[in-house]
Amino acid sequence: MTAPQIVVMGVAGCGKTSVAHAISQITGARLGEADELHPPSNIDKMSRGIPLTDDDRGPWLEDIARWLADGAEAGIPGVIACSALKRRYRDVLRSGGAPIFFVHLRADRNLIAGRMNARTDHFMPTSLLDSQFSILERLRPGEIGIELEAVQTPADLARAALDASGLHTDQDRPTFIGGPA
Template sequence: MSLAGIVVMGVSGAGKSTVGALLAERLGWPFEDGDAFHPPENVAKMRAGTPLTDEDRWPWLGAIAARIAAARAAGTGVVVACSALKRAYRDVLRDGQGDVRFLHLTGEPALIMARQAARVGHYMPASLVASQFATLEPPETEADVIDIEVEADPPAVTQKALAALRRRGDLP
């Protein structure tokens, strides 16, 4: 089975966009940053330091799932950076299909919060990272999720992700 999508998931500051873009480049697939799918109201809430609710997230997740479905219909793959913090969110992105894999970028909260605080020009304040860790439902029992530690630099993290996907038989 070929993959329709790889979702690079985790809390803000884990490196989803950076690793996702590198992974897409290595695979020759398009890359989509999930942040671009947020409606303006969500961005305004986050910019103001207000955590999103599930109701805020459903349309956003639906738009990302539609992008994965388009890749599926076209017979191509897509790499998407998306927090996918709860199992229900990941289920929306799976869309009942078995052709989506999740790379869960994990790391010590202090490391990730420091990375988020160092970001320039991003609407997500570092103060919301703690709420993301609190919301995160670890995907420990989900067979289509691979945990990838993010202490190394992004190219090394990307290499670990590719190796893990190949070991599982998800990539040639």
């Protein structure tokens, strides 16, 4: 059985981790955090306020594609928070063969900067937000997913994402049923 996978995407601070966590809470899906798959060199670079390059992101994206494909093949539904800012990055994530539904959380730059400034326990400086927005490519026709304005609570956004995905949860069995897989 191929299990569906959700990638919650968007610029730093848009709420990916919070919404992915809420989706996992509702569905029981395996929760992933792409930041934890970055090599230390990438974390070090971002911590120093230097944007990552495509080359920096290459092996990291391959690792995330593997995480998604392994879950899909093992029949384990998953949800992972991953910036996935460019179309070609999302192509790498899809290349592993996992059926992926993308949830793009969009919000005004000032709103996100405010949230990032209030966050004290994170390596990502707010100064990198402009570079994140400058390379961001929205989902294009043919890409399976949805854009959501990231202004509701994470729980409401999670429910909206699940409604849009066609993935449902069985209240008695907290796992995805149905969906595009």
